[in-house]
Amino acid sequence: MLREDDLYMKSPMKFLASAMLMFAMAAPLGVAAQDRDHDRDRDRDRDHQQTRVYDREHRQYRNWDDNEDHAYRQWAAERHMQYREFNRLNARQQRDYWRWREQHRDNDRDRDHDRDHDHR
DSSP: OOOHHHHHHHHHHHHHHHHHHHHHHHHHHHHHHHHHHHHHHHHHHHHHOOEEEEETTTTEEEEEOHHHHHHHHHHHHHTTOOOOOGGGSOHHHHHHHHHHHHHTTHHHHHHHHHHHHHTO
């Protein structure tokens, strides 16, 4: 026959065992939610990530953002070239673009200036 002391000792052990079992069963749900959040953050970061392009002549990396893409398209249009991704140009064409780009830096400031006036 069980003594009263034995019942009190078994009750906390049952509670602890039940709590551990519930935690073990719930843990995968938390991990799955964390993975889903991590994937969403990674996708958002990839969408906002800037591409970097190496300028051999000036020996530096340059950010390839919307402004750079706009300037590149202008350069290609002035040369009556069909659009191709910059990294598909040969070394001479890339060098020509960066030289042209150095001479046309003021265009960026003019576009930003016009944009500022548009939003006043």
